[in-house]
Amino acid sequence: MKILLVNYRYFISGGPERxxxxxxxxxxxNGHEVIPFSVKSSRNLKNDYExxxxxxxxxxxxxxxxxxxxxxxxxxxxxxMFYSFEAKRKMRQLIRDTRxxxxxIMQMHNKISPSIVDAARAEGVPVIHRIxxxxxxxxxxxxxNDKCGVCEDCLKGKRMSCVKYRxxxxxPVYSAIKMAAKWLHDVMHVTKKIDAFVVPSSFTLERLKExxxxxxxxxxxxxxxxxxxxxxxxxxxxFVLFVGRxxxxxGLMTLVKAxxxxxxxxxxxxxxxxxxxxxxxxxxKGKKHNIEFLGRKKFEEIVPYLKSCLCTTVxxxxxxxxxxxxxxxxxxxKAVIATDFxxxxxxVHENQTGLTFKYADINDFRSKIKFMFDNADKAKKMxxxxxxxxxxSYSPQQHYKxxxxxxxxxxxxxxxxx
Numbered sequence: 001m002k003i004l005l006v007n008y009r010y011f012i013s014g015g016p017e018r019x020x021x022x023x024x025x026x027x028x029x030n031g032h033e034v035i036p037f038s039v040k041s042s043r044n045l046k047n048d049y050e051x052x053x054x055x056x057x058x059x060x061x062x063x064x065x066x067x068x069x070x071x072x073x074x075x076x077x078x079x080x081m082f083y084s085f086e087a088k089r090k091m092r093q094l095i096r097d098t099r100x101x102x103x104x105i106m107q108m109h110n111k112i113s114p115s116i117v118d119a120a121r122a123e124g125v126p127v128i129h130r131i132x133x134x135x136x137x138x139x140x141x142x143x144x145n146d147k148c149g150v151c152e153d154c155l156k157g158k159r160m161s162c163v164k165y166r167x168x169x170x171x172p173v174y175s176a177i178k179m180a181a182k183w184l185h186d187v188m189h190v191t192k193k194i195d196a197f198v199v200p201s202s203f204t205l206e207r208l209k210e211x212x213x214x215x216x217x218x219x220x221x222x223x224x225x226x227x228x229x230x231x232x233x234x235x236x237x238x239f240v241l242f243v244g245r246x247x248x249x250x251g252l253m254t255l256v257k258a259x260x261x262x263x264x265x266x267x268x269x270x271x272x273x274x275x276x277x278x279x280x281x282x283x284x285k286g287k288k289h290n291i292e293f294l295g296r297k298k299f300e301e302i303v304p305y306l307k308s309c310l311c312t313t314v315x316x317x318x319x320x321x322x323x324x325x326x327x328x329x330x331x332x333x334k335a336v337i338a339t340d341f342x343x344x345x346x347x348v349h350e351n352q353t354g355l356t357f358k359y360a361d362i363n364d365f366r367s368k369i370k371f372m373f374d375n376a377d378k379a380k381k382m383x384x385x386x387x388x389x390x391x392x393s394y395s396p397q398q399h400y401k402x403x404x405x406x407x408x409x410x411x412x413x414x415x416x417x418x
Contacts, residue, residue: 001032001033001101001102001407002032002033002035002098002099002100002101002102003027003033003034003035003100003101003102003103003407004035004036004037004094004095004098004100004102004103004104004125005020005023005024005027005034005035005036005037005104005106006036006037006038006103006106006107006108006112006116007020007036007038007105007106007107007108008038008039008102008107008108008110008111008112009038009039009041009043009107009111010036010039010041010044010045010047010053011041011043011044011045011197012040012112012299013043013216014058015132015323015324015325016106016107016132018055018299018324019106019108019130019132019199019223019324020106022145022224022396023104023399023403024036024186024228025226026226026239026399027397027400028140030389030400032227033050035094035098036049036114037049037052037090037091037094038053038054039053039054039055039057039111039112040053040055040152041056042157042344049094050270051369052090052091052093052094052097054080054086054090054111054112055076055085055086056088057077057080057111058073058077058301059407063174065091065303067365071108073157077110077111080110080111080112080113081110081113081177081178081181082180082181082184083113083114083115083184083188084112084113084115084117087112087113087115087119088115088116088119089119090115090116090121091120091217091383092119092122095119095120095123095125096123100125100126101118101124101332102126102127102128102407102410103116103125103126103128103406104128104130104407105117105127105129105130106130107132107133108129109135109141114185114188114190117190117193117194118193118318121193122130122189122208124142124414125412126195126410126414127193127195128170128194128195128196128197128198128406128410129194129196129197130197130199130200131197131198131199131200131204132209132321133201133321133380134139134204134321135247136182136185136190136191136208136211137155137207137208138152138154138155138162138167138182139154139162139167139168139175139178139179139181139182139331140162140167140168140175140178141346142167142249142318142319143155143207143319144249144317144319144332145164145165145166145167146248146332147165147166148165148315150317150318150319151165151167154179154182155207155210155211159179159182159183160179160181161311162175162176162178163175163179165401167203170202172328182390184398189361191211191212191213191217194217195217195413195414196214196218196406196410197213197217197218198216198219198221198280198403198406199219199220199221199319200220200221200223200321200322200343201220201222201223201322201342201343201346202220202343202346203319203321203342203343203346204302204319204321204322204343205218207319213253214288214400217312219227219402219406221402221403221406222322222393222394222399222400223324223327223393223394223400224327224395224396224399225327225328225330225331225390225394225395225396225400225402226326226396227331227390227391227395227396229331232307232331232332232333233307234307234308234332234333234334234383235307235308236308236309236310236376236379236380236383237308237309237310237328238264238265238267238310238373238376239264239265239266239267239309239310240259240264240265240309240310240311240312240335240369240372241266241267241269241306241309241311241312241313242255242265242266242267242268242269242270242312242313242314242315243269243270243302243305243306243307243312243325243328244269244270244314244323244325245270245271245272245273245329246268246270246271246272246276246277247272247274247276248276248282248317249316249317249318250315250316250317250318251281251315251339251360252268252276252315252317253280253283254315254317254361254362254365255268255300255313255365256283256284256289256291257362258279258315258362258365258369259290259291259366259369260287260288260289261287261288261289261291262285262289262290262366262369264267264369264370265290265291265292265318266290266291267291267292267294267305268291268292268293268294268344269294269295269296269297269302269305269310270295270296271295271296277293280293281293281399286340286395291338297339300377302328306328306329306331306332306334309334309376310334310338310373310376310379311329311334311335311337311354311372311382311383312325312334312335312336312337313336313337313338313346313369313377314326314336314337314338314339314340314348315339315342315357315365316335316338316341317339317341317359317360318342319341319342319343320343320344321342322340322343322346322347323344326338326344326347326348327347327350327390327394329383329386330353330383330386330387330389330390330394331387331390332383332387333380333383333384333386333387334373334378334383334386334410335354335355335379335386336348336353336355336359337340337354337355337356337368337369337372337383337388338354338355338356339356339357339358339359339360340356340357340358341359351382352382353370353382353383353385353386353389354382354386355368355372355382356368378406378413384413396400
């Protein structure tokens with residue numbers, strides 16, 4: 001089978017990209033031809049299809065990081081937020097030259113645009129979109145803003161809340177533009193043009209149903225972890241590990257407050273796009289703590305910490321959509337302390353593969369941290385249970401089987417084969 005794989009980054013910057021390259025590897029190992037479509041960047045991995053990639057906009061991982069936003073850059077970026085004829089033209093040419101059986105999209109909003117769906121439909125190729133955030137339902141894709149925390153106003157039809165709360169880059173202008181782009185995509189009925197959606201969590205699937213996507217288009221296929229080490233040798237040193245972007249919605253302030261005034265060691269691996277790490281460090285100045293900020297690291301540099309920590313933590317205060325770090329923790333036999341919120345309880349089963357705490361509740365969080373340090377044997381047992389769960393329920397083989405069943409069903413349906 002020829003599979004056209006779409007993502008707006010062709011380099012690893014986070015969970016969606018790790019999934020992209022993992023599924024690319026699994027598909028190729030099973031004899032399929034994978035054709036990438038993305039955006040040009042100096043960070044891109046080498047490939048044979050660069051000429052079809054979209055022109056570079058700012059060569060930054062995030063638009064907000066661009067030091068100088070030229071009028072051309074802003075125009076091109078906004079065009080791709082709404083509808084890119086460049087993307088449509090290049091996608092259509094790629095399809096004509098390679099004749100794929102199916103298009104599998106990871107991320108297309110903002111840097112590619114839904115125009116590629118029209119290109120695929122014009123060429124008679126079915127389209128499946130994997131959902132990793134809430135982009136269809138919320139202009140900032142998070143269901144969260146700094147003014148009021150978790151927010152579902154846009155899902156409930158209150159579009160102006162996006163501007164009111166400055167949900168995008170804390171700017172009323174950017175927020176209004178993103179709101180307008182979302183409105184255009186709703187008017188264009190983008191989701192009706194897509195044949196099926198792969199949704200990692202049941203929680204997100206229910207939100208998509210509420211948004212109006214029919215149940216028969218939604219397929220719950222959890223993320224997998226591409227195990228490189230079978231039964232890895234690990235140890236359980238007395239520190240808790242956080243891995244991820246250093247952002248407010250990730251619950252980092254609740255995290256540092258839970259460790260403040262304790263002897264417990266916390267190591268934080270990650271990076272900040274908006275200076276939030278500095279805010280956390282300033283908060284901790286002069287306070288008693290044993291918290292270390294280790295900066296951004298590649299996954300292979302993170303593995304030794306995963307192998308040696310007591311457990312990991314995911315204190316998210318937004319609807320984190322089946323985060324990879326939990327499966328990565330389980331893969332190295334580590335339990336997880338997570339917020340009892342959103343999709344996280346689907347992965348972290350209480351007293352089985354980890355512990356959960358009440359949303360943003362510092363005292364409850366601290367009590368779960370204390371339990372782990374006081375009961376290292378139980379932490380170890382929960383981590384071992386997590387490993388068994390990865391092997392049985394979140395293996396590449398299981399994911400591949402479910403995905404191929406969906407691909408074949410969608411292709412046969414497009415051809416009119418019952």
